[in-house]
Amino acid sequence: MILPPPPLLPGQAPVGRAALFLDFDGTLVEIAARPDAVVVPPGLPGLLLRLRAELGGALAVVSGRPLPQLDHFLPVPLAKAGDHGASIRPGPDRLAESPPLPVPPEAWRAQAMALARAHPGMLVEEKTHGFALHYRLAPAAGPLAEALLTGMVADSPFQLLAARMAWEVRPRGPSKASAVRRLMQDPAFAGRVPVFIGDDVTDEEGMDAARAFGGFGWQLQHAFGSPAALRGWLAQAMAHPLATP
Numbered sequence: 006m007i008l009p010p011p012p013l014l015p016g017q018a019p020v021g022r023a024a025l026f027l028d029f030d031g032t033l034v035e036i037a038a039r040p041d042a043v044v045v046p047p048g049l050p051g052l053l054l055r056l057r058a059e060l061g062g063a064l065a066v067v068s069g070r071p072l073p074q075l076d077h078f079l080p081v082p083l084a085k086a087g088d089h090g091a092s093i094r095p096g097p098d099r100l101a102e103s104p105p106l107p108v109p110p111e112a113w114r115a116q117a118m119a120l121a122r123a124h125p126g127m128l129v130e131e132k133t134h135g136f137a138l139h140y141r142l143a144p145a146a147g148p149l150a151e152a153l154l155t156g157m158v159a160d161s162p163f164q165l166l167a168a169r170m171a172w173e174v175r176p177r178g179p180s181k182a183s184a185v186r187r188l189m190q191d192p193a194f195a196g197r198v199p200v201f202i203g204d205d206v207t208d209e210e211g212m213d214a215a216r217a218f219g220g221f222g223w224q225l226q227h228a229f230g231s232p233a234a235l236r237g238w239l240a241q242a243m244a245h246p247l248a249t250p
């Protein structure tokens with residue numbers, strides 16, 4: 006199948022033999038006030054499944070969330086990469102791959118929790134290989150969170166990542182870029198033109214990796230405007246496949 010260009014990039018060549026890499030939060034679904042409060046539109050899992058079949062299996066959801074959360078929100082057999090590339094299930098009937106990674110010291114989490122307690126609305130989200138400090142509901146405390154976490158990760162095997170109204174501590178190494186590179190080695194993806202669509206800082210690494218394979222990185226806000234518009238485009242690409250190579 007050939008994907009038409011996104012609405013705001015007229016003139017860009019259609020993408021034939023595409024492999025789709027889709028971020029989840031803020032891309033396929035709208036950002037919610039809390040990570041556990043996202044709403045998955047009822048038609049989305051089925052749409053992704055049909056797209057995956059149309060693309061010969063070359064569709065993956067690439068998220069910062071752990072795989073069990075992705076499976077909870079998208080309970081359909083898809084290739085999934087979780088924890089920013091630290092956990093990858095290359096296909097629905099495959100085992101997840103997780104390279105051994107360090108675990109952050111317990112004292113870090115305790116300090117982050119203490120900061121969150123002191124700033125109502127701030128919350129600590131557990132990740133498989135780290136944690137995130139969300140300040141969406143306590144925006145004034147964002148710089149405090151950044152200062153605390155920056156000090157923690159200095160000279161450590163961890164890095165600090167800016168997300169939307171959150172800071173995340175995660176091991177150096179795996180990334181959405183390494184997830185793209187790993188999946189592009191898989192028979193379902195190999196030789197295709199990767200298209201990475203995401204809304205966040207961490208997605209830019211995935212977009213760069215897609216471009217390095219001769220593919221495309223589309224920034225959600227710029228190319229589509231909203232998750233709803235992206236879903237509409239995916240549904241339209243599904244309804245009017247221009248060609249099947």
Ligand SMILES: [Mg+2]
Binds near residue numbers: 030031032204205
């Ligand atoms: Mg996102």
